[in-house]
Amino acid sequence: MDHQAQPVDTQQPPALNLLGQLIARLSEYGQNATNNISQGFNNMSPQSWIRVIVIAGGYMLLRPYLMKAVTKGAVEKMERDDKKERGEDGTLPHPELTPNEYRGIKDKLYADDENTGGDGTTSDWGQKARVRQRKMLRELLEEDERRRAALDEDADIQEFLED
Numbered sequence: 530m531d532h533q534a535q536p537v538d539t540q541q542p543p544a545l546n547l548l549g550q551l552i553a554r555l556s557e558y559g560q561n562a563t564n565n566i567s568q569g570f571n572n573m574s575p576q577s578w579i580r581v582i583v584i585a586g587g588y589m590l591l592r593p594y595l596m597k598a599v600t601k602g603a604v605e606k607m608e609r610d611d612k613k614e615r616g617e618d619g620t621l622p623h624p625e626l627t628p629n630e631y632r633g634i635k636d637k638l639y640a641d642d643e644n645t646g647g648d649g650t651t652s653d654w655g656q657k658a659r660v661r662q663r664k665m666l667r668e669l670l671e672e673d674e675r676r677r678a679a680l681d682e683d684a685d686i687q688e689f690l691e692d
Contacts, residue, residue: 545553573581
């Protein structure tokens with residue numbers, strides 16, 4: 530058998546890993562893009578230049594009006610959705626639970642007052658400030674409840690009044 534040794538090609542670049550292949554491919558894409566763009570601009574006729582200028586100028590002139598129209602349509606849609614959500618009488622529906630009641634803040638405020646006495650083994654730094662903050666939050670919640678009750682009373686009275 531006659532086996533001839535194949536010559537080793539010393540001109541072949543070493544095999545690249547995955548990252549090297551990715552970088553080589555991206556470099557090739559970048560070179561192709563710059564070459565195509567430069568050739569595209571170099572080979573443009575006066576008619577092509579006028580076409581590009583008209584398209585770009587038209588876009589710059591019409592864009593503010595298009596944005597205004599789109600914004601106006603979006604605002605009208607939000608107003609329709611809001612009106613549909615409010616119902617016929619124009620007021621928002623009252624939830625059964627307020628967000629603070631849902632989170633349990635009201636219960637925590639009253640429960641913390643019961644635990645104000647300490648056993649003396651820990652330092653009570655800031656205890657007065659915490660109590661003051663709880664009282665303020667409690668007053669705000671009660672004020673909100675009074676305001677809601679007044680609104681509900683007004684709504685009850687209004688339904689019995691005739692125009």
